[in-house]
Amino acid sequence: MPTALRRRAALCLPLLNWGCAPTPLAPFAAPAFNPPHQGGRLWRADPTASVLRIVAFRGGAAARLGHHHILQAARFHAQLWLPESGLAGAQGELTVRLDELELDRPDWRAAAGGEFNEKPLDAEAIAATHRNLLRALNADAHPEVSLHLRQLGGATPWWTAEVDLRLNGQIQTYRMPLAVEQGAERLRLQGRLLLRHSDHGLQAFSLLGGLLAVQDAVVLEWDLTLIAARR
Template sequence: MSVQTTPKRPDRRSLLAASLALAAFAALSAGCASDPPVGADCPAIMASAADELRVLVFRGGSAARLGHNHVLRAGDLRVSWPAAGPVLRFRLDALAIDPPALRAALGPAFASAVDDSAREGTRANLLRALEAAAHPEVVVTTLQQVGEGPRRAVEAEISLHGVKRRQWFVAEVQDRRARGEVVIRQSDFGIQPFTVLGGLLAVQDALVVQFELVQP
């Protein structure tokens, strides 16, 4: 996901999920690693090895048992840290589709094998459904944080598929590490959940975005 300037406060077989994800993100504690002069920017940096944003996509339809649940991971996550909190950026064409180690870590619901051919098919469907050529990047901007201590209510603006929406979620913040998850709906971003054969196989509208970030 290019150097991010400090944003100005205001002013959807598979995957659309990606979208997502967006989101979550933002939860982390506010501020740059050290407070910059007023008006200074926090440079965008590649996420550290400890940073991760993943989207869980769930199978649906009357023949859901014939399909797979999917997990998508932001492969080029970039983060900047203005005063309101982190800004996250990632490209849809850089999403990692069903990494085997990650599927194994997620347990029985993701235990089915997905081969390379299936991954490529999922990627093609995803990029087409999300119109990634026209809207290649997802941006999540922290707007505000409410509360003190480890639990924070966070409001973020998510830019996906050419649509901007505000979303509230809860993050667990400890020291410089934040983690949490948020549920988003593809339809909220003008995305039609993937479906074939008259709904025999489909992707559910609701997606779960899980994240963990570490402030430098």
Template sequence: MSVHATATRRLLLAFALAGLAGCATPPPSAGAPSPEQGNELRVLVFRGGTAARLGHNHVLRAADLRVDWPAVGPVLSFRLDALDIDPPTLRAVLGQAFSSAVDDAARAGTRANLLKALDAVAHPEVVVRTLHQQGEGSRRAVEAEITLHGVTKRQWFVVDVEGKRARGEVVVRQSDFGIQPFTVLGGLLAVQDALVVQFVLVEP
């Protein structure tokens, strides 16, 4: 395999993980997934509504993350009903905004509300399929086809590549995929439209 082809494959890997819509990748922040952990994707969900202070921010982890490696670049997929909801070890590293206690009953309620809002019975999987990439060096622009909630969109990401590892952080808006963010009591408690997706991919 040529040096160019190898670099292309590594960078395309980075994109797949984002899983959803993109924006420029900022420098790695505290609590971001560690490359040594292998492939990982987490989603930060932020409380909203007029009584937001009564709710919690949430972190979701793709527990069954699957990555295939065709020549064009990685294909990423995971099931919504397999998301790990508010694992204590992740909440502990995410700082003050995630420091509130979330017990088993609260996690179960979050799971039920999440799966209902995402219509996970009808659309159980998220799939990200790499299309192509541009750029050189550690920072690349990657385009992928993302399928979520039965909607497929082509979107660009910016990812950082170091050796066989790629990592980044992107913003995803639920409304871009036809999802109505969860809300109850006339908007008293709600989930904000914008989510933050943090990811690491490691090429085998």
């Protein structure tokens, strides 16, 4: 690739994983989390003992000029209410602010290994990518991403969940398995799901006739530790 094109590409790389044009959508009024005061058990997530991660992938014919990205939430809110009688009727929610997502810490990339660890990212590139992420996801208008539990089934250590995910003011329903470790005072939930920009009214960005592009799909992954609440 000519030097001039490489320089132009380098300037645009921070945009690639999140350079999307949001489609205006009506606001979504999320259902209130209001579990019964009697019976059952309430669990609240401990963010310091949990991981909530988004992984985005470079794309296009010149993808190797770009980077994959790892985003994690240092702070988020999550809680789950389980009835005494079983999983039917369970209620739960998880909410994270987009502007509180951290991006591409060197230790995360080193732990991931492979292509995530092949090229370092400097602080300036990370900051530019973070700004472009917030702009692309229309974070000023829709600053939060949230999951709301619709249905829980299965049996420990394998649960099945149906959730509504709200992103960019648009809601989509997903079904997923969960790996579960349940103790007397601690509950661990592990799972992941595949999201697409296009499913939430976002158009993946491309540049130079598609030579550089972002993949439509991203992975949402979590390893949540929840503590039994006292109430």
